[in-house]
Amino acid sequence: MQYLQELVKTVQHNCAISDAQYAGNYSMCTFLLKMREYYRWEQKIPLSGKIPRDDVGSWMVHREQSWEPLENEAYSQLVIDNESFDPFDTQGINEKLLPHGYIYNSGRGIFSKPHFSLGKLLKHEVRENISILISQFEYARDLVAPPATFLNQTIFISRESLKRFLWEKIEEWKWNKRTDVPMAQVIECYPHHGDMEALLNAFVDNETENTILHEIGEARAGKLLGDEWEQMLATLSCTKAEFKARAVRDHLADCISTLPELIETQNQASLHFYFSNMTGLRKLLFPQLIKGYQEWLSSGKLATLETVCKTGEEHWYQVANNMLALFKQHNTNAVEPIEEYIAKIYL
Numbered sequence: 001m002q003y004l005q006e007l008v009k010t011v012q013h014n015c016a017i018s019d020a021q022y023a024g025n026y027s028m029c030t031f032l033l034k035m036r037e038y039y040r041w042e043q044k045i046p047l048s049g050k051i052p053r054d055d056v057g058s059w060m061v062h063r064e065q066s067w068e069p070l071e072n073e074a075y076s077q078l079v080i081d082n083e084s085f086d087p088f089d090t091q092g093i094n095e096k097l098l099p100h101g102y103i104y105n106s107g108r109g110i111f112s113k114p115h116f117s118l119g120k121l122l123k124h125e126v127r128e129n130i131s132i133l134i135s136q137f138e139y140a141r142d143l144v145a146p147p148a149t150f151l152n153q154t155i156f157i158s159r160e161s162l163k164r165f166l167w168e169k170i171e172e173w174k175w176n177k178r179t180d181v182p183m184a185q186v187i188e189c190y191p192h193h194g195d196m197e198a199l200l201n202a203f204v205d206n207e208t209e210n211t212i213l214h215e216i217g218e219a220r221a222g223k224l225l226g227d228e229w230e231q232m233l234a235t236l237s238c239t240k241a242e243f244k245a246r247a248v249r250d251h252l253a254d255c256i257s258t259l260p261e262l263i264e265t266q267n268q269a270s271l272h273f274y275f276s277n278m279t280g281l282r283k284l285l286f287p288q289l290i291k292g293y294q295e296w297l298s299s300g301k302l303a304t305l306e307t308v309c310k311t312g313e314e315h316w317y318q319v320a321n322n323m324l325a326l327f328k329q330h331n332t333n334a335v336e337p338i339e340e341y342i343a344k345i346y347l
Contacts, residue, residue: 003080004102008139011104011118014075014087015142020067022113023143025238034143035060037164041141047167048196075114078104087116091152094133098124103135105156107149110246112237115149117141122159130155130219132212148211150222155215162211163204169276170200182276182293189269203269210258210270214250217257221249225320232327232334241338245323247281248342251289252316259309263302271296286312288347315347 023031039056040047077084080096093104103121108114119135126132134157138145147162148155173183192199222229229249236242254274262271275293283290289312292305319342326341327334 004139007078007080008118010076010078011087011116011140014114014116015140016067017070017073017075018114018116019143020070020073022111023067025111025113032060035063037168038143038145041138041145041160041164047164047200088114090154098133103133103156105133105135105149105151105158107151109144109146109149110242112234113144115142115144115146117145117156117158119158119160127212128216128219129153130216132157134159134208136160148215150215150218153219155212155219157208157211157215159204159208162207163200166203166207167200169273170196170203182272185272186269186276189272206267206269207273210262210267210273213258213261214253217253217255218249220256221253221320224252224317225249225324228324228327229320232324235327235332236335236338239335239339241335241342243281244285244339244342247285248316248319248323250282251286251312252320255309255312255316259305263306263309266302284346285342286347288312312347315345319345 026034036051036056039045039059040049040051045051075087078087078093079085080093083096085093085096088106090104090106093106097104098121101121103119105117105119106115117135117138118140119138121133122136123134124132131154133154137160138158141158141161145158145161145164147165148157150156169183170187173181173187178184186203187199190199190202192202233242233245236245258274261267262274271293275290278286278290288308289305292308295304296302322341322345323338326337330337
């Protein structure tokens, strides 16, 4: 495609504008970790390769300086075949790009930060009238580069971002090598004989499906909760209530899609990995799910976990609706009432 080089440049420029405007919302620790992996991607350093400390330090300083003049700049239009597109017109842009084997994604994540990416299309399928687009690698991306997003009945999966995320989980486990954590069980599920690349590829293949299941759950949850849920998230942006609301919807999505499917297929590797990622707010809000997992570990039976999922589906749907009711009642003043409510609804 003759416009690819210029398109990559424009998308990457929009990514820089987004980073300039929103990077300050992250904690220093989170920011440094994201910048380190951003450097790895940009410099095409293999996951197993070492990142030179001095080089990445200089790169960070230069990158932050380059962001300064972009903080008030508007996002650029994308030009394809002499036709201009708003950078958030994902559907229109992909109608042009998909026939050529490319995939574009845009949307907003935590803190309402815009995300943009351009990648090479690997696979396109449809489930439940939802289009699933999987990219093989990324030509352009921003600081965050989420492995998966759902927008307008389309699931976007970045295999490169997912692979990077899973590699970080393996590396984190290798630092301590505890045998009493779910991640140790994950590693045992993939016979690799010391070949970590083979382990990682099998890991990515399995978790791609798991990621799709979660995003399908997000789609189902979106239908149940309606457009007002997104309006509420936008109003709660940059507050603790936003993170709690996202955790509630994650639990609803997983109880109506991810976990029932993993339990039915007895996908042990993905079940262990699911619980290795159940940390922070999600773990705090749903202690019964942890108990169900522990019961499976001790007895080998999934019945308790299955029961908890069914209970969770009803519970989190009701919680989400109660949050929406508080939002309708208080609107822009809903942050405090929602935070107070969520503090009382652990399951």
